[in-house]
Amino acid sequence: MKYGVIGTGWITESFVRSADTVPGMELVAVCSRSEESGQAFAARVGRPLTCYMTPEAMAESAIDGVYIASPNVLHYGQSRLFLEHGKHVLCEKPAVTGADQMRALLALAKSKGLVYMEALMMLYLPQRRTIQELIETIGPVRLCHVSFAQYSSKYPAYLRGETPNIFNPKLATGGLMDLGVYCVYPILDWFGRPERIQAAASFLRTGADHSGGAVFTYPDKIVTMEYSKTAQGYAGTELIGEKGTIRIDSISQYTGIHLHQAEDQLVFGEADRTDRMAGEARAFYERVTGQSTQPEEEKELMLLVAETMEEIRRQAGIEFPENEA
Numbered sequence: 001m002k003y004g005v006i007g008t009g010w011i012t013e014s015f016v017r018s019a020d021t022v023p024g025m026e027l028v029a030v031c032s033r034s035e036e037s038g039q040a041f042a043a044r045v046g047r048p049l050t051c052y053m054t055p056e057a058m059a060e061s062a063i064d065g066v067y068i069a070s071p072n073v074l075h076y077g078q079s080r081l082f083l084e085h086g087k088h089v090l091c092e093k094p095a096v097t098g099a100d101q102m103r104a105l106l107a108l109a110k111s112k113g114l115v116y117m118e119a120l121m122m123l124y125l126p127q128r129r130t131i132q133e134l135i136e137t138i139g140p141v142r143l144c145h146v147s148f149a150q151y152s153s154k155y156p157a158y159l160r161g162e163t164p165n166i167f168n169p170k171l172a173t174g175g176l177m178d179l180g181v182y183c184v185y186p187i188l189d190w191f192g193r194p195e196r197i198q199a200a201a202s203f204l205r206t207g208a209d210h211s212g213g214a215v216f217t218y219p220d221k222i223v224t225m226e227y228s229k230t231a232q233g234y235a236g237t238e239l240i241g242e243k244g245t246i247r248i249d250s251i252s253q254y255t256g257i258h259l260h261q262a263e264d265q266l267v268f269g270e271a272d273r274t275d276r277m278a279g280e281a282r283a284f285y286e287r288v289t290g291q292s293t294q295p296e297e298e299k300e301l302m303l304l305v306a307e308t309m310e311e312i313r314r315q316a317g318i319e320f321p322e323n324e325a
Contacts, residue, residue, distance in 0.1 A: 001288050004029030004050075004058050006078060007069035008041035011092065015067055015119070016045045018277035025285050031058045059085040065288050067119070068092060071165060072172035073320070076101045079116065083108045088115040090284045094181050094309065095119075095302070097172045097320060102306035106299055115287045115294060117280070118302050120185055124279030127254035127268050128189070131246065134259055134267065135190060138241030144190075144223040146183040148251050149211075149233030158204065166229070167208040172320040174208035175229045176201065176312060181305070182252040183225035184312070187216055188304050190239070194218050197308065201316035204230075209318050 001024055005012050008030065019025045029050045032038035038051030052058040055078050058066070065088035068078050076096050079089050083105065095118040096102045109116035122128055135141060154164035166173045194216040201212030211228035226233075236256070237248040249256025253276050257268040286292040313319070 001064045001285055002026050002028045002062070003065045003067060004031060004052075004061070004063045005067045005069065006031040006055060006058070007092075008032050008037050009069065012067070012069045013041070013044060015069070015277055015281065018275075019067075019281040019285075021278045022282045022285050024289065025281060029058055029061060029063055031055055055081055059087060064088060065090065065115070065284065067284075069119075072097065072177055073170070076105070079105050080108065083112060083114055083116060086112060086114065088284070088288045090115075090117045090119050090280065093118055093120045094172075094177050094306075096306050097177075097310075099303065099307040099310050102303050106303065115284065117284055117287070117294065117298075119280050120181070121252065121276050121280060122182070122186060122189075122254050123298065123301075124283045125254050125276065126279075127257060130268060131186075131248070131254065131257065132190070134246050134257075135239060135241070137244065137259070138239065138246060138261070139243035140220060141191075141239050141241045142221050143240040144187070144221065144238065145235075146187055146223070146225040146237045146251055147227070147233050147235050148179045148182050149226065149228035149231050150179060151232040152229040155230055158206075163206050167204055167206050167210070169207045169318075169320050174318060175210050175227050176212055176309065176316070176318055179229060179252075180212060180225070180227040180312070181309060183227055184308055185301070185305055186237075186251060187223050187225060188308060189301060191216070191218055191221070191223060193304060193308075194223070197311055197315070199312040199315040201318055203317075207319070207321075209316065212312075212316055212318075214312050214315075 030038045031052045042049040059082050066082050068091040079091050082089050154166050157164050158167050196217040199214035201209040204210050210230040213226040216223040237251045239246040244261040247258040259265045
């Protein structure tokens with residue numbers, strides 16, 4: 001399988017390192033805004049690459065699939081472009097900014113017999129099944145709190161008066177899109193659609209949300225989530241059941257998983273980033289090459305997350321001025 005990448009940042013480089021562990025995946029192209037940055041990326045990943053200046057040029061090439069890691073505001077248009085050109089797509093989270101976009105892309109991929117995936121580590125890690133099995137052992141879950149608060153490396157630049165991309169709502173970014181999605185996905189994966197959602201957020205001068213949270217109400221439990229890009233949190237995530245508690249140190253990477261019953265049992269510790277991202281690369285490769293198929297449940301979860309993110313944005317007043325259409 002020959003694939004290309006859009007974007008030359010650290011996340012793309014990390015993905016390539018992970019994909020290199022999957023036999024059969026061959027990186028052959030990069031799309032960048034300049035030949036210089038494309039060639040610099042090729043040097044960093046240690047191989048010659050065909051450099052394209054536009055997604056349109058890459059979409060017309062002979063690649064089989066693409067990994068998209070461009071700014072959020074470009075995800076939908078670029079995903080549609082490559083699907084229309086018969087290319088399989090693995091798009092970084094959040095893949096879309098609205099549920100209608102997700103519905104359109106899933107329908108387009110289905111009509112063309114193509115793979116369309118959202119690159120979110122937790123969906124493709126073996127620890128996902130581990131947590132689901134642990135949930136069965138702690139009895140009915142009555143309370144759950146999911147937290148992801150991480151002080152952004154770009155926040156000092158903001159404090160100096162700059163507007164980093166991650167704090168620019170014109171690029172469909174901000175705390176919810178960058179970190180909050182890591183909370184929404186597991187909540188819906190574990191418990192399904194809630195009866196009610198209540199959400200709120202706090203904002204920077206740029207109009208981007210820096211912190212926020214939501215309450216998910218279910219018939220038998222209350223689930224809360226919180227996120228922040230301007231403060232560092234350490235509490236982690238807890239699923240509190242009648243027969244025990246599951247604690248997860250990192251909700252985005254599913255590491256530091258503890259089961260508290262009679263005693264504290266470490267179920268899963270740490271893993272390096274290559275191992276964490278290899279799951280999504282392997283799933284993409286196996287689906288593209290016909291070794292496996294994308295579960296319908298995954299597509300349903302992708303859509304449910306898109307719908308939920310849209311509702312949280314609506315309630316919290318998170319707006320993307322250049323991307324509302």
